[in-house]
Amino acid sequence: MENKILEIEKEAVEALQTLKDSKDLEEFKNKYLSRNCELTNIKKCLKDLPVEERPKIGALANKVFQELEAKANEKGEEFYKVELDKKLAKEKIDITLPGTYLPYGKVHPLTSTINEVTEIFQHLGFSVISNENSPEVETEYFNFDMLNVPKEHPARDVQDTFYCKNASNVVLRSQTSGAQIHAMKDKKPPIRIISPGRVYRNENISARKNNLFHQIEGLYVDKNVTFAHLKGVLNEFTRLYFGASRPMRFRSSFFPFTEPSVEIDVQCIMCGGKGCATCSGTGWLEILGAGMVDPNVLEGVGIDSNVYSGFAFGMGVERLTMLKYAIDDIRLFFNNDIRFLKQF
Ligand code: DAH
Numbered sequence: 001m002e003n004k005i006l007e008i009e010k011e012a013v014e015a016l017q018t019l020k021d022s023k024d025l026e027e028f029k030n031k032y033l034s035r036n037c038e039l040t041n042i043k044k045c046l047k048d049l050p051v052e053e054r055p056k057i058g059a060l061a062n063k064v065f066q067e068l069e070a071k072a073n074e075k076g077e078e079f080y081k082v083e084l085d086k087k088l089a090k091e092k093i094d095i096t097l098p099g100t101y102l103p104y105g106k107v108h109p110l111t112s113t114i115n116e117v118t119e120i121f122q123h124l125g126f127s128v129i130s131n132e133n134s135p136e137v138e139t140e141y142f143n144f145d146m147l148n149v150p151k152e153h154p155a156r157d158v159q160d161t162f163y164c165k166n167a168s169n170v171v172l173r174s175q176t177s178g179a180q181i182h183a184m185k186d187k188k189p190p191i192r193i194i195s196p197g198r199v200y201r202n203e204n205i206s207a208r209k210n211n212l213f214h215q216i217e218g219l220y221v222d223k224n225v226t227f228a229h230l231k232g233v234l235n236e237f238t239r240l241y242f243g244a245s246r247p248m249r250f251r252s253s254f255f256p257f258t259e260p261s262v263e264i265d266v267q268c269i270m271c272g273g274k275g276c277a278t279c280s281g282t283g284w285l286e287i288l289g290a291g292m293v294d295p296n297v298l299e300g301v302g303i304d305s306n307v308y309s310g311f312a313f314g315m316g317v318e319r320l321t322m323l324k325y326a327i328d329d330i331r332l333f334f335n336n337d338i339r340f341l342k343q344f
Contacts, residue, residue: 001042001049001057008038009064016071022079025072032068039065109344110214110333113321114196117216120240121194124233126218129195133186134179136198140169142178147257148296162200162211172200176217177257180293180312183219184301189308190222196317207329214317219293221303221310227260227292230311234264234290242266242324247273249284258291258312269326278328285323288315 012032019025031037043061046054107115118128134142144156154160155174164170179195196216203209220229231250238248247267255261263286268279275281290313295305318330325344327333332340 001053002060005039005042005057005060005064008032009068012068013071016068016075019075019079022076022083025075025079029072033065033072039068106341106344108333108341109321109325110317112344113317113324114214114216117237117241117315117317117320118194118196120237121218124236126192126194126220129179129183129193131197134176134182134195134197136173136200137164138171138173138178140171142181143171143173143175146181146297146300147177148294148300149256153256158202160202162202173197174201175199175314176215177312177314179217180219180257180297181301184221184298184303189303189310191310192220192222194218205331207331210318210330210334212334213330216315216317218313218315219310220312221293221298221308223308225292225309225311227311230262230290230292230313233311234288234313238264238266238287241320251286253289253291255289255291257294257297258289259294261289261291264288264290266323269323270328285319287319287323288313290314 012028015028015032019028032039034040039061043058043065046058049057122128140156143161144153149155161174162172176195176197176199179193179197183191183193183195194216195218196214198212199215200212201209203211205211220233234250235248238246242248249265250262251265253261253263265284265286267273268276268283268285270276270278271283273283275283279285290311293310293312298305298308298310318333321327321333322330
């Protein structure tokens, strides 16, 4: 047994000299220093030896095992150093090389207008209702009927509104005004909400018109709401969004769902009011429609128009953005040309 151990030792020491790297060393350890190696097995079988031989053989096996282990560890350290040096040399970093440019994203100008307008109205006490409560794919009922739009109104024409092929009463909403109906059906007055979102119209695309654009709807219903409230809130909004020095005006108008109705114009930013192609020579551009909610609309959703009154408004997000930053083509918002978007 003693010879056997010394033989293993000799063989292992020779093998140790031939190792070239840590992978070889791993194999070596498996063969000579693992739980199933010969030395371990010898130690396990000590009980089969005559009692007087056991201590001597046991001690020898242990000594050889420990010596081999120490040598293997020494080799291990040696390999580690060499291999680390090699790795470092290979991964050497040239700190004089120029860095990689990481482009960073920005908020789309239409999104930032929506955020800005939303913030203004939140300060004025309005809360926001989301698309979940007023969907883009809408029924004629919400988009027209409940807003007092007559059956034969030209806005209902397929020339103006996109209808669903398989369900003739389903449309891509042509205005966010349906959000008013959703809001009034969902909760009782007092109601003070705004609702931003996409709308769709069957337009010929041009510098002024796109068949997808954005609106922000607003509604305020309570006891004793008057036209003075409408003027106060929308004046304040225009002042905060465009700045106090930007001329604006109320102009009387007509919408089926409001009576009386108005529109707000702001001075054309392209010509400073002198008149140019953008404002068709008038010096003014319309940014929103508004009015006192028609009693028919209130009664339609079960609100007593003798007790409650309200005002509503709807504004074009693209318009607001174009008139603030002097952008003369609506298509720029949708082409996603990075040179345009970068400027905001
Ligand atoms: N929905 C109208 C449009 O798309 C805008 C509008 C006008 C909304 C008057 C309103 C309103 O809420 O009271 O042209």
